[in-house]
Amino acid sequence: MASKSSLLKVILLGDGGVGKSSLMNRYVTNKFDTHLFHTIGVEFLNKDLEVDGHMVTMQIWDTAGQERFRSLRTPFYRGSDCCLLTFSVDDSQSFHNLGNWKKEFIYYADVKEPESFPFVVLGNKVDVTERQVSSEEAKQWCLENGNYSYYETSAKDSTNVASAFEEAVRRVLAMEERGEHLIPTDTVNLHRKPRSGASCC
Amino acid sequence: MTVGYYCHWVLFEHEGVFVHSSTDAVEDQDLLISGYLRVLDKDGETVVEYKPLEDTVDPSNMLCACKDSSSVVEWTQCPSDRSHHVVDQQQQSCETEWDMVNTVSFKRKPYANGEGTSYHTHEKNCWAFSFTAADLRTVTVKTEGWTHLIFCLKDDTTLPTIHFHQGGCKEFMDCLQRCVHLTECPRDKTTFLVSCHNKTLSQSFENLLDDSNYGLVHKLKKDPYVATLGGFSKVTNYIFDAFRGPELEQREMPAEEEVAADILGEIIPGLEINQLEEPGFEVITRVDLGSRPEVQRGEPLSLADWLKYQDKEGRVRKVPELKERIFKGGLCHVVRREAWKFLLGYYTWNSTSEERKSLQRRKTDEYFRMKLQWKSVSEEQERRNSRLRDYKSLIEKDVNRTDRTNKFYEGLENPGLILLHDILMTYCMYDFDLGYVQGMSDLLSPILYVMENEVDAFWCFVNFMDEMHENFEEKMQGMRTQLIQLSTLLRLLDLAFWNYLEAQDSGYLYFCFRWLLIRFKRELHFQDVLRLWEVMWTGLPCQNFHLLVCCAILDSEKQKIMDRHYGFNEILKHINELSMKLDIEEILHKSEAICLQIKNCKDLPCSVSEILGLKAACDKSTLELSDYGILTPPLHTSGELVSNGHGQLSETSSNGYKVAFIS
Numbered sequence: 001m002a003s004k005s006s007l008l009k010v011i012l013l014g015d016g017g018v019g020k021s022s023l024m025n026r027y028v029t030n031k032f033d034t035h036l037f038h039t040i041g042v043e044f045l046n047k048d049l050e051v052d053g054h055m056v057t058m059q060i061w062d063t064a065g066q067e068r069f070r071s072l073r074t075p076f077y078r079g080s081d082c083c084l085l086t087f088s089v090d091d092s093q094s095f096h097n098l099g100n101w102k103k104e105f106i107y108y109a110d111v112k113e114p115e116s117f118p119f120v121v122l123g124n125k126v127d128v129t130e131r132q133v134s135s136e137e138a139k140q141w142c143l144e145n146g147n148y149s150y151y152e153t154s155a156k157d158s159t160n161v162a163s164a165f166e167e168a169v170r171r172v173l174a175m176e177e178r179g180e181h182l183i184p185t186d187t188v189n190l191h192r193k194p195r196s197g198a199s200c201c
Numbered sequence: 202m203t204v205g206y207y208c209h210w211v212l213f214e215h216e217g218v219f220v221h222s223s224t225d226a227v228e229d230q231d232l233l234i235s236g237y238l239r240v241l242d243k244d245g246e247t248v249v250e251y252k253p254l255e256d257t258v259d260p261s262n263m264l265c266a267c268k269d270s271s272s273v274v275e276w277t278q279c280p281s282d283r284s285h286h287v288v289d290q291q292q293q294s295c296e297t298e299w300d301m302v303n304t305v306s307f308k309r310k311p312y313a314n315g316e317g318t319s320y321h322t323h324e325k326n327c328w329a330f331s332f333t334a335a336d337l338r339t340v341t342v343k344t345e346g347w348t349h350l351i352f353c354l355k356d357d358t359t360l361p362t363i364h365f366h367q368g369g370c371k372e373f374m375d376c377l378q379r380c381v382h383l384t385e386c387p388r389d390k391t392t393f394l395v396s397c398h399n400k401t402l403s404q405s406f407e408n409l410l411d412d413s414n415y416g417l418v419h420k421l422k423k424d425p426y427v428a429t430l431g432g433f434s435k436v437t438n439y440i441f442d443a444f445r446g447p448e449l450e451q452r453e454m455p456a457e458e459e460v461a462a463d464i465l466g467e468i469i470p471g472l473e474i475n476q477l478e479e480p481g482f483e484v485i486t487r488v489d490l491g492s493r494p495e496v497q498r499g500e501p502l503s504l505a506d507w508l509k510y511q512d513k514e515g516r517v518r519k520v521p522e523l524k525e526r527i528f529k530g531g532l533c534h535v536v537r538r539e540a541w542k543f544l545l546g547y548y549t550w551n552s553t554s555e556e557r558k559s560l561q562r563r564k565t566d567e568y569f570r571m572k573l574q575w576k577s578v579s580e581e582q583e584r585r586n587s588r589l590r591d592y593k594s595l596i597e598k599d600v601n602r603t604d605r606t607n608k609f610y611e612g613l614e615n616p617g618l619i620l621l622h623d624i625l626m627t628y629c630m631y632d633f634d635l636g637y638v639q640g641m642s643d644l645l646s647p648i649l650y651v652m653e654n655e656v657d658a659f660w661c662f663v664n665f666m667d668e669m670h671e672n673f674e675e676k677m678q679g680m681r682t683q684l685i686q687l688s689t690l691l692r693l694l695d696l697a698f699w700n701y702l703e704a705q706d707s708g709y710l711y712f713c714f715r716w717l718l719i720r721f722k723r724e725l726h727f728q729d730v731l732r733l734w735e736v737m738w739t740g741l742p743c744q745n746f747h748l749l750v751c752c753a754i755l756d757s758e759k760q761k762i763m764d765r766h767y768g769f770n771e772i773l774k775h776i777n778e779l780s781m782k783l784d785i786e787e788i789l790h791k792s793e794a795i796c797l798q799i800k801n802c803k804d805l806p807c808s809v810s811e812i813l814g815l816k817a818a819c820d821k822s823t824l825e826l827s828d829y830g831i832l833t834p835p836l837h838t839s840g841e842l843v844s845n846g847h848g849q850l851s852e853t854s855s856n857g858y859k860v861a862f863i864s
Contacts, residue, residue: 016639017598035605038598040640040723041714043777044770059770066595066639071677072714093594 005048005055009079010168011109013101014086015094016065019124022155023086024062027165032156039064042076051169058169070104077109081175082168086122089152092132095123098141118171119148122164127154213240213376217367218251220328234328238363240376247380249352250331251363330360334381334395341392342374488693488806493798496790499530501732507536515554517543528741531732537651544738545648545664547657561656568656571630572623589629592637596625603642607727609650620649624659631663638673641666643722647730672718683717684710686812687748693809694752694795698759706769712776713751720747724754729785736789742796744814749799753791754783 012020021039026032028045044061061080063073077083083105087094098121106114123138135152142148149171151164218238236253332354341351348370352360365373377383386392502523510523517523532540542548547564548557575589583590600622604610610617624645629636645662652658671679687710692699702708715723720737722730737747758779762772799805800815809815 016595017602035611036602037643037723038602038639040643040718041777042773044774064639068638068673068675068677072711 005057007057007059008081008169008172009059009061010082010084010165011061011063011077011080011105012084012086013063013105014065014122015088015091015097015101018065018086018088018091018094019155020065020086021062023084023122023124023153023161023164024060026155026158026161028060030158032158041069042073047165049166049169051166051173054169054173056169056173058165060165074104074108077105080105080109081172082118082120083109084120084122084164084168085148086124087133087138088125088128089123089131089133089138090125090128095133095138095141099145102145115146116175118168118175119146120164120168120171121148121150123150123152124155126152126159127156210242211239212242212247212380213373214238215365215369215373216254217365218369219364219366220251220253220361221364236328238369238373240373240380242380247334248331249334249337249377250329251361252329328361332360334377337381337395339386339392339394340374340377340383341389342370343391488802488804490694490798490802493794494801496793496797497529498786498790498793499526501531501533502526502536502540503533504535507532507540515557516552517550520550524739524741528736528739532735534731537731537735538653538657541648541651541661541735541738542657544735545661547660547664564660565656568627568659572627574630575626588633588636592629593626595639596622596629596637596642599637599639599642600625604646604650604727607646607650610646617649620655620658621645624649624655624662627659628662628666632666635670635673640673640719643719644669647722647727647734650727651731669720680714680717683745683748684713686745687713687717687751689808689812690748690752691755693799693806695756695759698755698763701759701763702772705767705772707772710751712773713755715777716751716754717747721750724780724783725785726781729783732785733789742793743800745812746792746796748812749792749795750788752795753788754779756791756795757787 012024014020016038021036021043022032024045025036028047039062042061042063044059047058047060049056049058061076063069063076083102085098085101085105087098089095102119105111106117111117121138121142123133123135138152139150142150149167151160151167153160153164155161214237216235216237218236220234220236234253236251239250239252241248241250332352336354336356337352338355339353341353343349343351347364347366347368349362349364350370350373351362354360374383382396383393384396386394506526510517510519512518527540527544543550548560552560575593578586578589583593600618603621609615610621621642625637625642628641628645644665645658648661648665649655649658652661669679671677671682673679688699688708691702691710699708702710721733725733733750737750740746743749758775761767762775765771767775796813799809799813805815
């Protein structure tokens with residue numbers, strides 16, 4: 001029934017402090033640590049799961065969100081199968097920056113067809129009572145930017161976290177069915193791919 | 202005036218009321234004494250009393266932080282046996298002047314001869330006071346984050362300011378109001394004039410009115426807010442003109458030039474592309490390093506030993522020997538607060554105690570001047586200052602995510618967090634171009650933990666940042682340089698492992714990024730970070746010793762990495778997961794041994810000597826300037842050429858040299 005396990009690279013992007021690491025940890029270890037450090041550099045965790053009969057190993061990449069570290073995180077964008085654009089519903093700035101994160105990803109991941117690339121948008125921290133971004137605003141943005149799936153999550157109380165990651169897998173699988181291929185587990189090469197002519201200086 | 206309360210009515214009682222002080226003449230540290238405030242009815246007379254608790258300080262030996270006031274007069278006088286004291290205006294420390302911007306300071310257990318001793322009850326009792334309500338002239342209520350009260354008695358005595366860090370002020374005032382008559386002072390809404398319902402006190406009330414002018418002047422003197430704001434308005438105007446400089450950084454589509462900032466791309470693929478055009482390179486040959494010597498580490502330096510290195514005026518003598526001892530064993534915790542200031546260069550070794558005191562006074566002033574700058578930014582100004590706003594928002598987020606399991610920073614509203622925040626904000630004023638970059642909170646946290654003093658911690662942090670600055674700059678030049686240097690060292694020490702890493706596309710050692718950016722802060726347990734840092738700050742046994750620390754850790758992990766055939770991802774994951782599993786003494790042992798091993802080597806490549814600052818290892822007289830102005834050392838003529846595993850040239854640069862490896 002289940003086909004051969006595929007490795008699927010998913011990357012979490014978004015402003016500092018929106019909860020990228022917490023979402024990853026909640027999903028992979030089902031834990032929430034209020035004392036978690038902010039991420040320095042790049043980290044990733046693996047998670048095996050089955051979605052619609054497909055065995056998948058999801059490799060979730062988590063990066064430092066500050067602008068200054070752009071040059072350190074962008075090399076890891078390459079080879080991503082899905083990008084989770086993350087903001088915090090209690091931080092409108094993080095919502096307004098979604099577009100920038102999307103641009104940065106498309107540019108550095110060298111996405112061939114940005115229009116069809118699977119993005120999933122996560123509005124995190126819905127457990128917080130004082131929201132700055134409404135569901136409607138967020139949904140509107142998703143609709144206007146490529147009809148992305150939108151999930152309101154809480155890494156703290158686990159709301160929708162698994163659903164959001166599973167949606168990422170479904171989106172990728174849907175792409176695959178349209179002719180794309182998942183990268184087999186043992187030959188991931190995530191970096192040092194030849195740089196495009198435009199980026200050589 | 203002290204009254205026993207055993208057989209009297211307790212009208213009001215509240216614990217968690219604090220008195221701040223500066224008892225420690227040597228270090229001018231603030232002491233924060235927790236106690237309870239009571240209102241008693243003793244034979245129809247209302248008595249207010251404050252008594253310190255037996256154990257107010259955190260029971261653990263770790264020193265604990267508490268909030269300080271914002272605009273209070275510090276109780277600086279040495280406590281005597283009297284139950285209350287007049288604040289001697291002249292004895293106020295210069296920090297008092299800055300109270301309005303000084304949001305937080307520390308309480309701590311004072312050390313007898315620096316050794317941790319319990320805080321004796323009789324010492325604390327010196328801070329107790331009581332008075333009858335009839336003796337009270339005014340009570341001033343101020344709120345800045347929390348509420349504090351200043352009692353002024355009719356004989357012009359001002360009692361230590363009482364801080365309600367845990368609430369209870371309103372209840373106290375309500376109670377007081379039931380006992381005495383309180384009238385708002387017409388010129389200062391925070392001050393209440395006290396008159397007793399008792400007729401015999403009407404005389405006093407009149408006196409009080411007569412004296413109201415004096416009272417106001419007195420109060421103004423004590424309230425530095427007005428004075429400081431006025432005095433520094435010019436400074437702030439100037440500063441905010443400067444802010445208007447650079448516009449909001451472009452978050453637009455990355456332009457082509459920005460790709461140049463792609464560190465990984467630049468260090469590695471870039472090198473492969475450009476290497477042939479680069480003139481002047483050194484060929485590194487395989488060098489026989491010889492065996493790694495055994496090293497012995499020592500005991501941490503005790504306070505008694507530390508003091509032996511000081512002369513009567515407080516100058517530190519025999520500095521090289523002292524540094525050697527610190528390198529070998531580190532410091533006992535009690536010594537750290539003082540010794541770190543020297544190691545970090547805030548104090549110079551040959552300064553006298555007097556000179557250091559005067560330096561501290563100057564630096565206190567300078568610190569609070571900068572603190573006032575961001576503290577006095579209005580919301581409106583902030584709206585027009587995106588850079589400041591961004592720094593602030595990131596600092597707020599990161600402070601809440603730095604060492605929160607450490608007692609010093611744990612819990613909500615911990616004063617340690619406020620200090621961490623304030624110092625980082627002030628650092629933005631100190632170096633607005635750099636501002637705040639993630640990782641800086643990690644560098645500050647241990648320093649603040651050791652210093653327990655906002656001003657000292659700031660200046661020590663400034664000195665540490667001088668060393669780390671390049672790591673955080675826009676182009677992250679420091680990170681590039683270090684990664685390249687580390688690669689050079691690793692290649693010399695362990696070519697096989699280096700080749701393995703290269704083959705896994707990990708030759709640029711990206712996985713060491715976090716180690717280097719914040720000097721192993723996230724890799725070691727907090728106490729071990731303190732040890733590692735003080736050892737590194739001695740500057741011994743060679744320059745860039747932290748790179749040898751990297752080599753030592755990698756040396757311990759290489760077998761696992763190679764045996765398990767880890768690829769790029771697994772190496773990164775493996776190294777990330779070493780965090781908190783490393784043994785500091787083992788690492789220091791090995792790092793020092795590696796250093797000796799390298800020093801013993803006769804044919805050390807110039808590049809390596811340069812990185813480690815080993816003297817005479819590289820005879821510059823034999824260097825020639827190439828047409829491109831790059832120093833070109835002569836080629837080594839013997840020995841096997843070093844392969845980078847890819848059969849191609851790659852080059853690194855260090856200190857102006859171009860170093861190439863040929864396979």
